[in-house]
Amino acid sequence: MLPASQPSTVLTPSSLPDDAVEVGRILDAWGVKGWVKILPHSSDPEALFSAKSWFLQAPDAKYRVGFTAFSGTVSLSVDEAKIHSDSVVAKFGGLDDRNAAEALRGARIFLPRSSFPAASKDEYYWVDLIGLDVVNREGVALGCVRDLMATGPQSVLCVEYTASQEDGTTAPAERMIPFVSAYVDAVDLAGKRITVDWQPDY
Structure with missing residues (x-):
């Protein structure tokens, strides 16, 4: 658990929303006043800035060694989140010292998709x-x-497809397509399709 100096209300046991999306990971403490440094999974972390609370789960296996802050899913209120240099930093309500922030290192951050701000046209x-x-x-x-x-x-879109091998078998392969207007003609979210100006042999 977090150090005894922290109020028990900092981490609230919770259920993950049905439309929860993993949006980042806590990298480490930032400063000495309880701030944390975040690694967003997207180049546009606007959803992190607009949400008043975040849902956390324990790190995946790669980062779980020594993690004892909590188990299951918890929610925390967010006092402030902002861009600092090339990363995102955040301050949780009631989390006021570096040791408490360090205890959350590796935790996975989730937000409900329904809480994301509306995307701008063509974004x-x-x-x-x-x-x-x-x-x-x-x-x-x-x-x-x-x-x-x-x-x-x-x-860049990482597009997975099935490629034919010389021995007649097939195997998964990947092609990279820049997500820019020069190559992307249309995005049809309802139809679950992206139309591009791209050839299979590029």
Whole structure:
């Protein structure tokens, strides 16, 4: 658990919302007043800034060693979240010292999708693109979006497809398509499809 100096109301046992999306991870304490440093999973962390409370779960296996702050799902109120340098930092209500912040290192951050701010025209949240089918202008299926990758000022679609091998078998493969207007013609969220100006042999 958190140090005894912290109020018991800091971590509130909770249930994960049905539409919960993992949006980041707590990297470490930041400063000495209970702030934490966040690694967002998206290049646009606007949802983190607008939410008044976050849901946390224990780290995945890679970061779980020594983690004892809590088990299950908890929620915390967020006093402030902001961009600092190239990362995001946040202050939770009632979390006022570095030791308490360090205890949360590795925790996974979730938010309900319904709490995300509305995206601007021609802008999309990464979570809404994952799982969409990708086809080109000729109607050729190019695969399914499995992930997105930030590369400086733009994002790249990581599209998984099945490739034929020389021995006649098939194996999963991946193609990278820049998510920019020069290559992306249309995004149909309702139809779960992205149309692109791209060829299978690119």
